[in-house]
Amino acid sequence: MEHIEADILIIxxxxxxxxxxIAAAEAAPGLSIALVSKVYPMRSHTVAAxxxxxxxxxxxDSLQAHFDxxxxxxxxxxxxxxxxxxxxxxxxxxxxxxxxxxxWSRKPDGDIAVRRFGxxxxxxxxxxxxRTGFHILHTLYQTSMKYPxxxxxxxxxxxxxxxxxxxxxxxxxxxxxxGEFTAVTARAVIIATGGAGRVYPxxxxxxxxxxxxxxxxxxxxxxxxxxxxxxxxxxCMPGSGVLFTEGARGEGGFLRNKDGYRYLQDYGLxxxxxxxxxxxxxLGPRDRISQAFWHEERKGRTIETAHGDAVLLDLTHLGRDxxxxxxxxxxxxxxxxxxxxxxxxxxxxxxxxxxxxxxILVDGRTAAPLPGLYAAGECSSVGIHGANRxxxxxxxxxxxxxxxxxxxxxxxxQDSSNGDKGRLLDQARAAEGRALALLNRQGKGxxxxxxxxxxxxxxxxxxxxxxxxxxxxxxxxxxxxxxKRYADVTLDDHTRVWNTDWTTAIELGFQLDVAEVIAxxxxxxxxxxxxxxxxxxxxNRDDERxxxxxxxxxxxxxxxxxxxxxxxxxxxxxxxRAYGEAGVKLEEAKAHKHD
Amino acid sequence: MTExxxxxxxxxxxxxxxxxxxxxxxxxxxxxxxxxxxxxxxLQWIKxxxxxxxxxxxxxxxxxxxxxxxxxxxxxxxACHTLLRDLAPGxxxxxxxxxxxxxxDLVVTVDDFVKKIESVTPWLIxxxxxxxxxxPYNQTPAQMAAYENFSACINCMLCYAACPQYGExxxxxxxxxxxxxxxxxxxxxxxxxxxRIDAVHGEDGVWGCTAVGACSDxxxxxxxxxxxxxxxxxxxxxxxxxxxxKKRDTK
Numbered sequence: 118m119e120h121i122e123a124d125i126l127i128i129x130x131x132x133x134x135x136x137x138x139i140a141a142a143e144a145a146p147g148l149s150i151a152l153v154s155k156v157y158p159m160r161s162h163t164v165a166a167x168x169x170x171x172x173x174x175x176x177x178d179s180l181q182a183h184f185d186x187x188x189x190x191x192x193x194x195x196x197x198x199x200x201x202x203x204x205x206x207x208x209x210x211x212x213x214x215x216x217x218x219x220x221w222s223r224k225p226d227g228d229i230a231v232r233r234f235g236x237x238x239x240x241x242x243x244x245x246x247x248r249t250g251f252h253i254l255h256t257l258y259q260t261s262m263k264y265p266x267x268x269x270x271x272x273x274x275x276x277x278x279x280x281x282x283x284x285x286x287x288x289x290x291x292x293x294x295x296g297e298f299t300a301v302t303a304r305a306v307i308i309a310t311g312g313a314g315r316v317y318p319x320x321x322x323x324x325x326x327x328x329x330x331x332x333x334x335x336x337x338x339x340x341x342x343x344x345x346x347x348x349x350x351x352x353c354m355p356g357s358g359v360l361f362t363e364g365a366r367g368e369g370g371f372l373r374n375k376d377g378y379r380y381l382q383d384y385g386l387x388x389x390x391x392x393x394x395x396x397x398x399x400l401g402p403r404d405r406i407s408q409a410f411w412h413e414e415r416k417g418r419t420i421e422t423a424h425g426d427a428v429l430l431d432l433t434h435l436g437r438d439x440x441x442x443x444x445x446x447x448x449x450x451x452x453x454x455x456x457x458x459x460x461x462x463x464x465x466x467x468x469x470x471x472x473x474x475x476x477i478l479v480d481g482r483t484a485a486p487l488p489g490l491y492a493a494g495e496c497s498s499v500g501i502h503g504a505n506r507x508x509x510x511x512x513x514x515x516x517x518x519x520x521x522x523x524x525x526x527x528x529x530x531q532d533s534s535n536g537d538k539g540r541l542l543d544q545a546r547a548a549e550g551r552a553l554a555l556l557n558r559q560g561k562g563x564x565x566x567x568x569x570x571x572x573x574x575x576x577x578x579x580x581x582x583x584x585x586x587x588x589x590x591x592x593x594x595x596x597x598x599x600x601k602r603y604a605d606v607t608l609d610d611h612t613r614v615w616n617t618d619w620t621t622a623i624e625l626g627f628q629l630d631v632a633e634v635i636a637x638x639x640x641x642x643x644x645x646x647x648x649x650x651x652x653x654x655x656x657n658r659d660d661e662r663x664x665x666x667x668x669x670x671x672x673x674x675x676x677x678x679x680x681x682x683x684x685x686x687x688x689x690x691x692x693x694r695a696y697g698e699a700g701v702k703l704e705e706a707k708a709h710k711h712d
Numbered sequence: 713m714t715e716x717x718x719x720x721x722x723x724x725x726x727x728x729x730x731x732x733x734x735x736x737x738x739x740x741x742x743x744x745x746x747x748x749x750x751x752x753x754x755l756q757w758i759k760x761x762x763x764x765x766x767x768x769x770x771x772x773x774x775x776x777x778x779x780x781x782x783x784x785x786x787x788x789x790x791a792c793h794t795l796l797r798d799l800a801p802g803x804x805x806x807x808x809x810x811x812x813x814x815x816x817d818l819v820v821t822v823d824d825f826v827k828k829i830e831s832v833t834p835w836l837i838x839x840x841x842x843x844x845x846x847x848p849y850n851q852t853p854a855q856m857a858a859y860e861n862f863s864a865c866i867n868c869m870l871c872y873a874a875c876p877q878y879g880e881x882x883x884x885x886x887x888x889x890x891x892x893x894x895x896x897x898x899x900x901x902x903x904x905x906x907x908r909i910d911a912v913h914g915e916d917g918v919w920g921c922t923a924v925g926a927c928s929d930x931x932x933x934x935x936x937x938x939x940x941x942x943x944x945x946x947x948x949x950x951x952x953x954x955x956x957x958k959k960r961d962t963k
Contacts, residue, residue, distance in 0.1 A: 159866070162771065165772045423748065564760070566760035612732065616767075
């Protein structure tokens with residue numbers, strides 16, 4: 118087996134991984150950095166983020182307001198000390214990206230433009246048309262080429278971490294091109310592998326978003342936190358789930374039901390004003406808007422499509438010029454895939470799974486409880502999203518905490534010694550053996566693709582927009598059955614070069630572990646909060662019992678154990694979440710109380 | 713009212729496994745399809761239900777990650793962005809991108825392309841460096857328009873598969889790298905064009921282009937690399953001219 122020694126290993130080269138690599142290279146130019154990804158960096162799913170990235174910019178805005186929006190948007194399940202750090206560092210990070218060339222959209226005078234986004238009190242979302250993630254990713258990718266200490270291994274698939282002497286010290290990779298294994302040992306390891314949205318059938322995520330890093334950390338005893346909180350984005354393409362950015366509503370788009378009625382006014386988000394206003398109606402938070410769709414569908418007020426019911430995203434009143442300037446990508450997506458000219462007709466949309474708000478447990482400086490292990494971006498739970506992430510906080514997150522992870526890992530690597538190579542390589546060979554056992558398993562077992570379809574259907578049924586305890590239990594049972602059957606799947610392809618039959622099967626193993634964590638975390642949280650809504654007697658938020666993070670712990674051969682940990686509350690005691698006019702009244706009442 | 717996949721179309725896919733095959737060959741699959749299915753979804757149906765060994769790259773499904781470039785009916789296309797209904801009644805040939813070595817089935821070697829991008833110094837070299845604490849640079853929409861198109865390149869490599877010059881001379885720098893170079897050279901914040909000029913000089917640089925324009929025709933993002941090549945030809949010509957003048961001055 119090939120062996121590469123580095124000082125820092127970064128697994129995943131999307132936005133967070135690249136930002137971490139650059140930060141580490143700048144903080145400690147003498148350290149060698151191995152940046153390893155199962156795809157070329159520009160294919161990473163950061164590329165598909167559309168709408169923008171948050172950072173307080175306007176004079177009339179404040180860090181306190183960004184903090185308040187984030188914490189109330191997260192239904193008070195956010196780590197408030199971490200949110201404070203986050204909002205302070207968003208804008209400098211956006212400026213840093215600008216200095217590296219990110220083509221942020223501008224005002225006519227050449228200053229940065231910001232757009233409105235859901236759940237944000239004031240426009241604070243930096244954007245590059247509706248291709249913000251694409252531009253951030255390519256800016257970081259191309260900038261990373263400046264640093265000779267960053268050595269990339271592209272299309273190397275991680276099959277296991279190397280943990281010895283109580284700390285993370287590397288990982289094992291399968292080269293897609295050769296099918297051979299490489300051990301990378303390092304004194305600090307950063308996981309930046311993205312989310313797990315592909316465990317659901319309709320989602321906005323690329324095929325690579327399979328929760329690999331989450332499952333790997335979990336199997337090595339690192340808890341996954343708040344995994345029951347899966348975000349449904351309300352405006353996606355029926356069928357494929359491809360995203361139509363919230364920026365479409367930020368720019369003034371409306372959501373209408375089959376009668377042309379702006380139905381969000383019936384769900385505590387109104388009144389329906391002729392123009393969009395921050396935190397009203399279409400600019401409410403994603404959890405509320407996706408939940409409103411669920412009710413409209415049951416009231417029979419949605420339209421039918423070939424891939425389930427839909428409501429209408431209406432941009433026609435914005436005019437063609439504005440659509441083509443601000444929303445060119447979603448204009449093309451609607452036209453090319455659905456035959457809809459968004460300047461003339463509304464776009465049929467429905468909710469689809471978009472973002473994994475929980476993840477690998479890390480502290481406010483991205484350190485996991487396993488020494489030497491760090492995590493950043495969607496794979497991590499640093500604590501800023503709580504029970505519902507606000508749109509444009511995740512690109513900001515990967516920038517802010519990607520940098521932190523790079524700096525922290527560099528410091529840790531500088532302060533620690535090399536591990537026992539013999540033992541690490543023994544572990545690596547054992548991991549290789551496990552992967553090869555799957556490759557070489559003979560007989561006529563089930564196809565893993567069939568198991569994947571059963572898994573995604575079970576997740577949608579038991580861990581969807583609304584949850585019922587008995588259905589979630591059924592999902593847990595289905596997943597347990599699938600894990601048993603997974604142990605006997607066989608491949609069509611037993612060769613080594615570019616065997617994606619093999620890697621996809623390994624990914625399904627990761628997905629089943631993560632899906633089970635989501636399902637058990639949902640089953641155990643007997644309340645409704647943010648994106649976790651129950652209809653079986655637990656319809657309300659229960660701060661007494663559940664103002665707490667869920668922690669899922671790995672148990673070999675058994676369902677995960679779920680425990681709870683306190684939430685850090687620094688300056689915003691749990692309050693009522695309200696939007697639209699109700700939100701304004703609530704704020705007035707609060708201000709009055711303080712008078 | 714889920715649409716039933718009651719129509720079928722034949723995909724003739726190029727197969728090649730370097731371990732077991734002496735040379736590439738075509739294999740036909742009959743694929744049921746609905747009106748909104750892409751060629752990528754056709755390939756996924758084959759892989760999931762018929763033959764798990766079929767190999768191709770893919771991820772985003774929305775024409776932004778640039779993974780799934782391939783020759784579809786002999787034209788470079790993104791498989792996720794090419795709908796089967798537009799190719800009916802078929803058959804449809806699906807082959808790896810022209811001009812790149814095949815690794816397996818529809819997967820080609822990307823390394824050379826990535827090296828070409830790296831060779832153009834593809835990062836911003838500020839004309840007036842300043843710390844983050846001094847805030848963003850100013851850039852008017854008109855200044856942005858000078859390079860914005862070139863910044864939209866998704867690195868899908870379709871333009872290299874279309875470029876006759878790259879087909880003849882793999883050392884040719886090629887369209888996307890030129891577009892990315894121009895993306896930085898044309899950026900009002902950048903002052904690094906002198907560092908990039910060497911990448912475009914010489915027979916493997918911009919002058920290798922024979923101005924066929926196939927690159928711009930196949931670009932799924934309307935980046936217009938041909939235009940970037942032309943701008944670089946102008947810049948290089950000017951650079952030669954200025955160097956010549958300088959030489960004379962120093963005499």
